[in-house]
Amino acid sequence: MEIIAETFNNPAANGRTAERARLGAIAVVGLGYWGPNWVRNLHQIGCAERVVACDLDAERRDRIAHLYPNTGVTSHFDRVLADPEVEGVIIATPVGTHYEMARRALEADKSVLVEKPLATSPAEAAELVALARERERVLMVGHTFEYSAPVLKLRDIIASGELGEIFYASSTRANLGLLQHDVNVAWDLAVHDISIILMALGQMPERVSCHGESHYRRGIEDVALLTLHFPRGVIAFIHVSWLDPNKIRRTTVVGSRKMLVYDDTAPQEKIRIYDKRVDVQRYYDTFGDFQYSYRYGDIQIPRIEETEPLRLECEHFVDCIKTGAIPRTDGLSGLRVVSVLHAASASLREGGRLTQVEVPRVSLR
Ligand SMILES: NC(=O)c1ccc[n+]([C@@H]2O[C@H](COP(=O)([O-])OP(=O)(O)OC[C@H]3O[C@@H](n4cnc5c(N)ncnc54)[C@H](O)[C@@H]3O)[C@@H](O)[C@H]2O)c1
Numbered sequence: 001m002e003i004i005a006e007t008f009n010n011p012a013a014n015g016r017t018a019e020r021a022r023l024g025a026i027a028v029v030g031l032g033y034w035g036p037n038w039v040r041n042l043h044q045i046g047c048a049e050r051v052v053a054c055d056l057d058a059e060r061r062d063r064i065a066h067l068y069p070n071t072g073v074t075s076h077f078d079r080v081l082a083d084p085e086v087e088g089v090i091i092a093t094p095v096g097t098h099y100e101m102a103r104r105a106l107e108a109d110k111s112v113l114v115e116k117p118l119a120t121s122p123a124e125a126a127e128l129v130a131l132a133r134e135r136e137r138v139l140m141v142g143h144t145f146e147y148s149a150p151v152l153k154l155r156d157i158i159a160s161g162e163l164g165e166i167f168y169a170s171s172t173r174a175n176l177g178l179l180q181h182d183v184n185v186a187w188d189l190a191v192h193d194i195s196i197i198l199m200a201l202g203q204m205p206e207r208v209s210c211h212g213e214s215h216y217r218r219g220i221e222d223v224a225l226l227t228l229h230f231p232r233g234v235i236a237f238i239h240v241s242w243l244d245p246n247k248i249r250r251t252t253v254v255g256s257r258k259m260l261v262y263d264d265t266a267p268q269e270k271i272r273i274y275d276k277r278v279d280v281q282r283y284y285d286t287f288g289d290f291q292y293s294y295r296y297g298d299i300q301i302p303r304i305e306e307t308e309p310l311r312l313e314c315e316h317f318v319d320c321i322k323t324g325a326i327p328r329t330d331g332l333s334g335l336r337v338v339s340v341l342h343a344a345s346a347s348l349r350e351g352g353r354l355t356q357v358e359v360p361r362v363s364l365r
Contacts, residue, residue: 023321024085025050029077029101030092031060033178034115036067038090041314043068048087048318054080077101081108088138088321091115095183099124102139106131111138111321117191117341118334120183125338126360129331133362138320140327141334143195147309147316150270153302154253154262155200157273163255164277169197169236171251174244184221186210186344189240194337195329196251197228197236204336204357205230210344211352215243226344229354273300335359 026048028038035055042051052072053064061073080086081104089105090113091098099119105112106128118141119125132139145151158166171193180188198204205228212224222243228236249264259274275297280290313329320327339359347355 022046023048023087023318025052025072025083026088026090026318027052027054027080027083027086028090028092029054029080030094030115031055031057031064032092035090035092036064037310038092038314039064039068039071041308041311043071044311045314045318047315050085052080052083052086077104081105081110086110088113088317090317092142094181095120095187099128102128103131106135106137106139109135109137111140111317113138113140113142113317114334115142116144116195116334117141117187117338118331119338120187122335122339122342122358122360125331125335126362129335129362132331138317138324138327139331139334140317140320141329141331141337142313143192143199143329143333143337144309144313145192145196146199146329146333147312148264149304149306149309150262150264151196151200153271153304154196154251154260157260157271157302158200158253158255159202162258162273163253163260164257165255166201166234167254167256168234169201169251169253170239171197171237172239172248174239174241174246174248176244176247177242179216179222179242180220181217182220184212184214184224184345185240185242186212186221186224186226186348187341189242190224190226190238190344191337191341193238193240193251194226194228194340195333197238198333198336198340200253201230201234201236203230203234204359205236205340206357207354208340208343208347208357209352209354210347212348221348224344224348228340269301270304271302273302275300332362335362 028035039053054074055061056075064071065073088111091101092115098114102112102114173189207229210226212221214221223241226238251262253260259276261272277295279293340357343355343357347353
């Protein structure tokens with residue numbers, strides 16, 4: 001069993017532990033669906049003297065310039081990299097561009113936050129981790145749900161042992177759309193559930209299988225089911241779909257003592273803990289038989305204070321740049337999730353064959 005733990009000292013901390021009030025400048029690259037949320041949060045936090053926004057598309061740049069008039073906009077990524085005041089670059093471009101843009105930003109000695117998933121292969125992700133170490137820069141990945149209060153609560157409840165021994169987790173993330181052009185539904189949506197489940201269980205799956213089908217774009221699956229096999233028989237099912245009439249964001253965790261349901265679409269009371277379980281008693285009249293009793297106890301709803309996860313993620317990135325601390329969702333965390341997705345893709349190509357998850361070693365050049 002591999003316990004997920006930080007294995008690196010953070011060289012980025014060298015000589016940079018004293019916290020500064022504000023960064024010189026921070027840049028967001030990619031102003032499509034998701035990037036403007038980063039720009040908004042950066043302005044709300046007021047963490048940098050300047051915010052720079054970059055996109056190839058003129059209309060998208062104009063919209064940001066209109067909404068946030070004191071944002072510097074550019075179509076040239078090179079200009080972002082050449083700007084000596086830019087200390088952090090947030091990459092919110094299509095997945096296929098992540099590796100190349102992150103590599104160039106790290107080589108320009110910028111700290112980098114890459115939206116999920118970190119890269120399109122474990123080899124690329126490992127290279128980014130190594131490069132960030134060499135350059136002594138922060139590398140963080142946008143696993144947004146790891147900054148969400150209900151998800152952190154779920155993790156803490158599992159860690160406290162309240163649910164007992166964990167048997168399985170089951171997650172559904174479905175909606176009508178948004179169909180993507182460059183990655184399949186697993187790389188777009190299951191990436192969230194994988195990051196949540198890995199963090200919550202604190203373990204890596206050993207093997208993965210994945211089934212899926214593409215109905216609209218050849219080779220880009222729009223519905224998929226992943227099965228993650230963890231040590232000691234713990235199993236996780238992840239169902240993702242862009243073709244569902246309902247928006248579903250639900251994770252169930254079943255333990256030997258209690259069961260938990262996390263529903264991210266619920267306006268409040270996102271987590272419910274069910275005091276339900278199966279008890280097994282030896283039935284002595286017929287030795288060797290078992291008798292089951294079913295417990296139907298109370299439902300507990302923990303109080304959860306929520307803040308926009310992206311804001312917390314944004315603040316964390318800025319803090320890590322200022323102090324050199326290792327991000328909670330660092331490059332290694334991105335590498336682990338990409339390794340699971342990579343194994344799932346291999347399984348999918350082979351009709352759902354059970355496939356070993358291999359996380360490449362990070363080697364410095
Ligand atoms: N963390 C989350 O919850 C979350 C949610 C949605 C999307 N995302 C991630 O955000 C990223 C972007 O997704 P999206 O839905 O906003 O995509 P999108 O296609 O709507 O936007 C991407 C933008 O990047 C721009 N772009 C592409 N190449 C560029 C380049 N070389 N230089 C400058 N701009 C360039 C495009 O013009 C476009 O405006 C993806 O990695 C996605 O997985 C994360």
